[in-house]
Amino acid sequence: MERFNFKISKFMGATLNSIAFKCVFVLVAVLILRALLLPSIPAIVSRVEWGNIVYIRNDPQESRLFLEVPQIVWGLNNQKIAFARACLTARMLNRTLLMPSLSASLFYKEIDLLQPISFDKVFQFQKFNELCNGFVQLGRYSDLSNRTRVLELQKGSGRKWTLERDLEQLREHSKGSSFEDYEVIRIIGKNPFLWHDHWPVKDYAKVFECLVLVDEFAKEADRVVSRIRRTTVGSSSLKPLPYVAVHMRVEIDWMIHCKKLEQRLNTNQICSSKDEIIQRVARIPGLETPAVVYLAVADKLLRNSSVLEGWGEGFVPFEKKKLGVEGIYSKYPYLIQSAIDYEVCLRADIFVGNSFSTFSSLIVLERTQKMIKKGESESSSNKTWPSYAYNIKGESNGPKRWITNMSDLSLQAISYGTTHISS
């Protein structure tokens, strides 16, 4: 809420008619008008001093009430989804989300290996608040007042903790002025995926749009992409070759997970062997060859380093080592490596991924948004930023065309776990 402090009592009675007072009065009036008319000035607290008049304005969009969440864990995109849910929870509670810790390491069972990494070491803090202004906001712990009152909100897991029950609990805590006495609501609980999926795809997309990598890592992604673009074959050296990024999800962690999932869902359309991936990519309709294929894989988690073998004529496959960019990646922990790879896939001429992977799903979501922004959705063909799922058979035995349905009512419908993809 706006708050004005006028220390003008000293003026009262003494110099009411003085010209100086009139000038000051006009200035104050202007400041008030400015504050009312331009509510989106980014400053959280602006302070203008004029003589002994002090005027303080708290930005109305910057809620003085906060939500705190536990450290966010698991893979890059599972972390992004959990982060988005924390943001949307804060939005629902009309609170600013205290900037959470992400995890630099993939291991989530050994707490000491979790390697907390501050959100702003990975994504631009200021940029996030600028882009998400009016939707959700991040705050810093230093924004908290001295006498912070904290309400702990225990989140549950397990069978009793249904989607409805979770939502009901959140609704309860967003109503009623009694909660406004608590500057901080702190969500606690063990399950790293505390946040249930209560929001439409568009809301998630809005949060993801505000996530911009810090310059250091964005530059590393630029370097990798320019290496790929520099690749030439034979005499076709003038025009850059098209580059296909394939999120080859064949790492050991995935193979364990996907086999279980296939059994449970009674399907064989999840895992995809290397050979199946190669065959499907070769049958992408209209793909011009020669083409560079960038294999986005976590080299460390590969049992089998033969991913470069078996690609047919016309395909020039690269992974990090062969491309000579291993040095770029190896400087960084898992989370950053994965984030660089994500950027490289995002910018590819063609992306091919696995419809059961959140990594693939969020790339397709961002590419779909780019496509929509370019106004392609109205034209007769959705040709820019094409994406495919190699685990599902599409036209002429190629991979299935993959576009995110932005009108879907939950993220579940478009990520981790579907063979029903829009196309």
Ligand SMILES: Nc1nc2c(ncn2[C@@H]2O[C@H](COP(=O)(O)OP(=O)(O)O)[C@@H](O)[C@H]2O)c(=O)[nH]1
């Ligand atoms: N493409 C790529 N993947 C990586 C890298 N490092 C780790 N990974 C994998 O990416 C996965 C990322 O997890 P996440 O983004 O949550 O997606 P998902 O596990 O595929 O649903 C991890 O499980 C790792 O196997 C990397 O440098 N590049």
Ligand SMILES: *[C@@H]1O[C@H](CO)[C@@H](O)[C@H](O)[C@H]1NC(C)=O
């Ligand atoms: C915080 O507390 C310190 C000492 O307890 C005090 O000097 C300071 O003015 C307080 N600040 C605010 C913003 O209340």
Ligand SMILES: *[C@@H]1O[C@H](CO)[C@@H](O)[C@H](O)[C@H]1NC(C)=O
């Ligand atoms: C949250 O803020 C919105 C917009 O300012 C308002 O309409 C809504 O009533 C608020 N909700 C709560 C629970 O305070």
Ligand SMILES: *[C@@H]1O[C@H](CO)[C@@H](O)[C@H](O)[C@H]1NC(C)=O
């Ligand atoms: C590695 O890949 C090759 C070629 O696809 C395959 O023949 C071999 O069985 C694989 N080895 C392991 C350990 O998966």
Ligand SMILES: *[C@@H]1O[C@H](CO)[C@@H](O)[C@H](O)[C@H]1NC(C)=O
């Ligand atoms: C293109 O994609 C958009 C977004 O999914 C969809 O709404 C539209 O119907 C598609 N257009 C065609 C011609 O397929």
Ligand SMILES: *[C@@H]1O[C@H](CO)[C@@H](O)[C@H](O)[C@H]1NC(C)=O
């Ligand atoms: C997209 O999702 C909405 C909401 O679930 C659904 O009504 C619509 O049919 C879906 N569109 C496509 C192309 O699947």
